[in-house]
Amino acid sequence: MLAAIDHKKARPFTTFGGTKYALPSDEPEGERLEEHFLMQAFDNRLVISTVFLKEGDNVLDSAKDAVSSWLSDYVKTMPGSVEVYGIDIEVRLFPAAGSPPHNVHLRLNSVTNLPSEWSGTFAFVNQRFLVAALQEHEWPIALKELHRVLATEGWLQLCEPDSNWSGGLIVDRHKELTTALYESRGFSISIANELFANSGFMDIHVERRVIPLGNGRENMAMKTPVMMEGGLGIVHLSHGRR
Numbered sequence: 023m024l025a026a027i028d029h030k031k032a033r034p035f036t037t038f039g040g041t042k043y044a045l046p047s048d049e050p051e052g053e054r055l056e057e058h059f060l061m062q063a064f065d066n067r068l069v070i071s072t073v074f075l076k077e078g079d080n081v082l083d084s085a086k087d088a089v090s091s092w093l094s095d096y097v098k099t100m101p102g103s104v105e106v107y108g109i110d111i112e113v114r115l116f117p118a119a120g121s122p123p124h125n126v127h128l129r130l131n132s133v134t135n136l137p138s139e140w141s142g143t144f145a146f147v148n149q150r151f152l153v154a155a156l157q158e159h160e161w162p163i164a165l166k167e168l169h170r171v172l173a174t175e176g177w178l179q180l181c182e183p184d185s186n187w188s189g190g191l192i193v194d195r196h197k198e199l200t201t202a203l204y205e206s207r208g209f210s211i212s213i214a215n216e217l218f219a220n221s222g223f224m225d226i227h228v229e230r231r232v233i234p235l236g237n238g239r240e241n242m243a244m245k246t247p248v249m250m251e252g253g254l255g256i257v258h259l260s261h262g263r264r
């Protein structure tokens with residue numbers, strides 16, 4: 023095991039018990055997640071599944087995160103009679119108490135252990151970007167939990183990156199670093215390709231989209247975890263602005 027490398031500007035990370043979540047929980051991360059490049063990649067659709075909500079239905083956004091997020095955008099498009107729930111293991115980026123709409127309910131919770139009273143509750147569940155959060159052995163547990171809380175004929179929508187990206191030297195180096203970090207934490211960089219094998223879900227559809235790489239924010243988010251792991255044999259010194 024390598025000794026941690028000293029570096030400037032360590033950022034706050036969740037302290038939720040047992041998690042290996044790799045990314046920071048602060049405002050810059052919230053801003054990064056607010057960027058709508060993903061929405062654009064999916065033709066500005068928040069919902070890819072064929073979901074028709076009716077009065078009294080419940081919706082869950084698992085790993086809700088930032089103030090402005092999938093949930094906040096989605097809630098504007100639906101009738102106030104639909105109850106919307108959001109969970110996350112970190113509440114730092116939840117909106118201030120009292121500010122979400124009356125039908126939005128936020129809760130500190132892991133997707134690996136959802137409330138027992140939620141069985142069969144949700145007509146629609148959304149979950150996006152837990153690739154750097156759930157260890158490989160936790161995915162079947164999370165999928166089982168998501169399956170349990172779905173109502174009969176409910177839909178689950180998952181969005182995860184696959185590992186099949188490539189580019190020039192810098193992109194390849196970044197991928198090498200990401201792979202090393204994920205392996206060190208027990209994540210699977212190719213989870214998108216493995217998700218539904220033996221999961222118990224039916225009527226599975228997959229839409230693949232290509233998104234642009236670059237702008238550096240992801241690297242900033244991953245800096246502290248990489249330094250804490252002693253650079254993973256790839257980074258040897260911390261210098262420069264951030």
Ligand SMILES: C[S@@+](CC[C@H](N)C(=O)[O-])C[C@H]1O[C@@H](n2cnc3c(N)ncnc32)[C@H](O)[C@@H]1O
Pocket residue numbers: 036041043045047055056084085086087088091092109110111112131132133134149150151152155156
């Ligand atoms: C990369 S962010 C994605 C946030 C949001 N879903 C989006 O697409 O913008 C990952 C989020 O998952 C949350 N998270 C990590 N592990 C979790 C778990 N076991 N259960 C619920 N949320 C978790 C983190 O706190 C963080 O807010």
